[in-house]
Amino acid sequence: MLTTITVNGEARSLDLDPRTTLLDALREHLLLTGTKKGCDHGQCGACTVLVNGVRINACLSLAVAHDGDEVTTIEGLGTPEHLHPMQQAFLTHDAYQCGYCTPGQICSAVGMLREVEAGLPSHATRDVRADAVLDGEEIRERMSGNICRCSAYPQIVAAIAAVAEAES
Amino acid sequence: MSSVHDWAAPNPVTTNRSGLIGKGVDRYEGPLKVTGTAPYAYEVRPPSPPAYGVMVGSAIATGRIAAVDTAEAQAAPGVLAVWTHLNVPPQPPRGTKAHPRSTAGSRPALESDRVTHWGQPVALVVADTWENAIAASALVRLSYEAGTPDVDFSARLPDAGQPPGEQDVEIGDFDAGFATSPVTLDETWSTPIQNHCQMEPCASLAWWEGDKCIAHTSVQMVKPAQHGLAETLGIDRDAVHLLTRYIGGGFGGKGQTYDDLTLAALAARALGRPVKVAFSRQQMMHGTIHRPATVQRVRLGAEKDGRLNAFSIMTWTHCHQDGTFTEHASNFARALYAAPNRLTGHRLVKLDLPGAGPMRAPGEASGTLSLECAMDELAEQLGLDPVELRIRNEPAVDPENGRPFSQRQLVRCLREGAQMFGWDRRLPTPGQVRDGRWLVGLGMAAAIRGNFLLPAKCSFSVDAEGVITVRQGMTDIGTGTYTVLAQIAAETLGVPLGVVKVEIGDSELPPAPGSGGQFGAASAGSAALAAGMNLRRAIAELATGDPNSPLYGGDPERVTFQDGVVAIENRSETLAALVRRAAPDGLTAEGDSRPPPDMREWSTQTYGSHFCEVGVDPVTGEVRVRRMLGVFAAGRILNEKTARSQLTGGMIWGVGSALTEGNAVDPRHGSLIGQDLAQYLVPVQADIGDLEAIMLDEVDDKANPMGIKGVGELGNSGAGAAVANAIYNACGVRVRDYPITPDKLLAGLIAKGM
Numbered sequence: 001m002l003t004t005i006t007v008n009g010e011a012r013s014l015d016l017d018p019r020t021t022l023l024d025a026l027r028e029h030l031l032l033t034g035t036k037k038g039c040d041h042g043q044c045g046a047c048t049v050l051v052n053g054v055r056i057n058a059c060l061s062l063a064v065a066h067d068g069d070e071v072t073t074i075e076g077l078g079t080p081e082h083l084h085p086m087q088q089a090f091l092t093h094d095a096y097q098c099g100y101c102t103p104g105q106i107c108s109a110v111g112m113l114r115e116v117e118a119g120l121p122s123h124a125t126r127d128v129r130a131d132a133v134l135d136g137e138e139i140r141e142r143m144s145g146n147i148c149r150c151s152a153y154p155q156i157v158a159a160i161a162a163v164a165e166a167e168s
Numbered sequence: 169m170s171s172v173h174d175w176a177a178p179n180p181v182t183t184n185r186s187g188l189i190g191k192g193v194d195r196y197e198g199p200l201k202v203t204g205t206a207p208y209a210y211e212v213r214p215p216s217p218p219a220y221g222v223m224v225g226s227a228i229a230t231g232r233i234a235a236v237d238t239a240e241a242q243a244a245p246g247v248l249a250v251w252t253h254l255n256v257p258p259q260p261p262r263g264t265k266a267h268p269r270s271t272a273g274s275r276p277a278l279e280s281d282r283v284t285h286w287g288q289p290v291a292l293v294v295a296d297t298w299e300n301a302i303a304a305s306a307l308v309r310l311s312y313e314a315g316t317p318d319v320d321f322s323a324r325l326p327d328a329g330q331p332p333g334e335q336d337v338e339i340g341d342f343d344a345g346f347a348t349s350p351v352t353l354d355e356t357w358s359t360p361i362q363n364h365c366q367m368e369p370c371a372s373l374a375w376w377e378g379d380k381c382i383a384h385t386s387v388q389m390v391k392p393a394q395h396g397l398a399e400t401l402g403i404d405r406d407a408v409h410l411l412t413r414y415i416g417g418g419f420g421g422k423g424q425t426y427d428d429l430t431l432a433a434l435a436a437r438a439l440g441r442p443v444k445v446a447f448s449r450q451q452m453m454h455g456t457i458h459r460p461a462t463v464q465r466v467r468l469g470a471e472k473d474g475r476l477n478a479f480s481i482m483t484w485t486h487c488h489q490d491g492t493f494t495e496h497a498s499n500f501a502r503a504l505y506a507a508p509n510r511l512t513g514h515r516l517v518k519l520d521l522p523g524a525g526p527m528r529a530p531g532e533a534s535g536t537l538s539l540e541c542a543m544d545e546l547a548e549q550l551g552l553d554p555v556e557l558r559i560r561n562e563p564a565v566d567p568e569n570g571r572p573f574s575q576r577q578l579v580r581c582l583r584e585g586a587q588m589f590g591w592d593r594r595l596p597t598p599g600q601v602r603d604g605r606w607l608v609g610l611g612m613a614a615a616i617r618g619n620f621l622l623p624a625k626c627s628f629s630v631d632a633e634g635v636i637t638v639r640q641g642m643t644d645i646g647t648g649t650y651t652v653l654a655q656i657a658a659e660t661l662g663v664p665l666g667v668v669k670v671e672i673g674d675s676e677l678p679p680a681p682g683s684g685g686q687f688g689a690a691s692a693g694s695a696a697l698a699a700g701m702n703l704r705r706a707i708a709e710l711a712t713g714d715p716n717s718p719l720y721g722g723d724p725e726r727v728t729f730q731d732g733v734v735a736i737e738n739r740s741e742t743l744a745a746l747v748r749r750a751a752p753d754g755l756t757a758e759g760d761s762r763p764p765p766d767m768r769e770w771s772t773q774t775y776g777s778h779f780c781e782v783g784v785d786p787v788t789g790e791v792r793v794r795r796m797l798g799v800f801a802a803g804r805i806l807n808e809k810t811a812r813s814q815l816t817g818g819m820i821w822g823v824g825s826a827l828t829e830g831n832a833v834d835p836r837h838g839s840l841i842g843q844d845l846a847q848y849l850v851p852v853q854a855d856i857g858d859l860e861a862i863m864l865d866e867v868d869d870k871a872n873p874m875g876i877k878g879v880g881e882l883g884n885s886g887a888g889a890a891v892a893n894a895i896y897n898a899c900g901v902r903v904r905d906y907p908i909t910p911d912k913l914l915a916g917l918i919a920k921g922m
Binding site (some may be wrong): 017019024036043046058073074075077083092097098101106115119124140145146148150151152156157 | 208
């Protein structure tokens with residue numbers, strides 16, 4: 001099934017088995033293996049990418065459903081030579097160990113900051129009518145869909161808080 | 169090295185002239201990991217497009233495969249092969265070691281019609297795409313003659329026997345000491361099956377170049393993986409090139425290889441094209457090892473001043489039918505507290521479950537969950553502060569074997585931790601502190617984990633650009649190996665970190681023991697230091713023997729290495745200029761390290777203390793970890809940043825053990841009930857409050873030439889007990905059956921009338 005997805009700013013036309021998930025299209029067809037398969041069931045967040053700027057689990061989404069969409073993967077955020085601020089913050093704060101959940105954490109963090117900027121509340125938001133204050137509790141709540149078994153959780157919060165502060 | 173006393177001589181790591189040792193430099197491979205460009209095994213690009221293998225797990229726990237029907241699967245679109253025990257290529261019998269020095273024997277896949285645990289891989293489907301392979305795998309029809317699974321651990325406790333080759337260890341007369349102690353405690357704890365849940369499920373990619381198998385896999389130890397695969401394939405060990413450059417978590421569960429590796433290699437050979445095989449998240453639970461459940465009986469007999477007179481921890485645990493693995497939850501206690509009368513031991517029962525095996529801090533992780541809570545209970549009985557009780561039982565020498573401690577700063581960890589945490593604010597009577605709807609409590613526990621040094625080799629090269637390359641068949645499972653090897657190399661050769669390259673995770677590099685048992689940095693690093701010293705010597709001799717060098721004619725022993733410059737006093741040149749001129753093809757030196765025999769004359773451990781504040785909701789039984797502090801003494805720290813991450817990671821594993829983690833067995837099918845990350849609950853962000861790890865200054869010069877020790881498992885030891893003790897202090901309920909879930913806590917709260 002012919003599908004065109006703009007991935008990291010480049011239009012990519014793929015002839016896909018309709019059963020192919022967005023995750024497998026990225027990893028096995030476009031060889032963008034930065035997006036990870038940790039559970040294939042939307043439970044771990046390792047496959048998080050940005051679709052039209054919004055974070056989703058790529059494993060829970062069929063690629064053909066994304067015809068015409070703009071997808072940003074970890075490779076589209078930055079390169080080893082030119083890191084995205086969130087990538088640099090994860091490096092500086094040692095917000096990872098084995099590195100397997102890391103691309104999903106970073107994409108999720110970038111998408112999460114946009115959600116906060118758009119005024120979307122979370123379970124941790126005390127007053128849903130006011131702008132969310134991005135304290136540690138908010139970050140932890142909003143990042144709980146991304147499991148890190150190495151348990152770099154405190155470092156991840158520190159990295160995200162540093163980026164959020166620099167942006168504000 | 170023939171003696172630990174040789175380690176007292178200064179070396180570049182202990183001298184640390186540039187200050188790089190210990191510095192929290194960013195991870196060497198970090199830029200690749202944060203950009204998603206570090207290729208894990210399944211992501212390596214093979215020379216031609218791969219085929220996709222999907223394994224099928226058995227639907228029974230014990231019995232045999234009675235009939236196989238693969239016709240529909242064979243006929244499915246894109247299918248290239250369907251294998252069961254009936255048609256898998258022949259493999260040497262299990263355990264075969266054609267090469268006598270192989271570190272692992274043959275592990276045939278799809279070995280026979282016999283099924284020994286639920287989810288055992290019993291078929292493989294290979295297809296042109298993953299979608300075709302997984303669809304066809306559902307069409308493999310297997311029928312079974314199922315036996316009744318023998319999986320009820322608690323029912324089988326009376327049948328448990330001594331693990332093979334083990335005996336109980338008794339010092340003094342435990343029964344007499346316990347009977348005559350004025351204050352006693354006799355309680356039993358249970359810990360559940362735990363799963364490693366590495367974020368990267370086990371995966372392998374293999375292809376053949378002529379008679380040579382190239383295999384990328386995700387494994388913590390390189391040589392046993394290479395040897396085991398070669399023996400399974402029935403080929404020479406050198407005909408397997410095994411690579412494991414990036415590993416998405418190990419925690420002991422990737423200390424061995426699984427059928428994904430064997431089947432990828434066999435299928436690649438049969439099909440003449442690369443094949444990759446990965447476990448699904450669900451398959452990981454049954455297809456790989458787990459930490460077995462334990463029952464632990466702890467008996468403490470104390471004088472009224474708190475000094476222990478009698479101490480015992482006896483552990484019952486289980487392994488699979490073909491195994492002997494024992495969760496040694498009693499062992500750690502042998503070095504922890506003084507007491508003249510001591511009894512420790514283990515009992516093992518075999519069940520029709522998947523393989524039991526090591527998981528982060530095997531022994532300590534389970535054992536501290538009982539003993540460190542027992543100490544808390546004893547302190548309450550005695551009316552003593554739990555910190556003080558531990559200090560009163562601090563031994564002068566190892567209480568089991570009388571050996572001196574190489575370094576032991578447990579008391580300092582306890583005292584400084586208590587001070588930093590504000591332990592003096594703890595009210596000893598439970599249930600006294602409220603914060604809104606929360607009952608708040610503080611708890612603490614001690615931490616201990618053994619330290620080990622294993623033989624390793626390493627090579628160092630310098631090229632004409634002055635670039636130093638470290639090569640070692642070592643692994644980095646997120647521990648920081650790449651980074652600390654680079655730091656050791658830079659400090660040893662006196663070069664900037666930026667000119668050091670590290671190549672690891674490859675069976676064709678000098679062998680190292682791999683990552684596990686928190687022995688990695690010490691073992692691999694000691695060999696790296698030896699290789700660095702040998703390269704220094706070679707460079708010094710090159711410079712002083714080269715008539716064109718300003719150092720010509722000097723004493724090689726007096727050559728200094730700093731900032732990429734070799735010098736004797738004011739005569740100097742850059743390392744790059746020297747090598748470019750005098751050895752344009754570069755220089756290579758090898759080094760090796762092995763533990764000297766007299767290392768055993770010391771008791772060498774790592775130590776720590778955990779302090780935790782929790783909130784307990786008395787209405788729902790919900791527990792929140794509000795803050796946690798760990799203070800650790802683990803020798804010299806090579807990298808403050810990566811070591812701290814390991815320690816805080818271990819502490820969070822303790823939180824998981826205390827509150828959420830545990831798998832249950834379905835007695836009807838012999839399967840594990842938690843089959844994914846929605847059912848087996850590892851900690852997530854929202855579970856973790858403020859959490860900090862402090863590392864005390866320490867050098868342990870009896871541990872290895874660098875005075876370092878491991879930190880990967882220490883953080884996990886005792887952390888869960890600190891959480892459990894804080895829960896008791898918050899609400900007065902002791903739950904001795906882990907994890908402490910709201911249902912168990914609520915039962916206790918209701919019983920107390922809360």
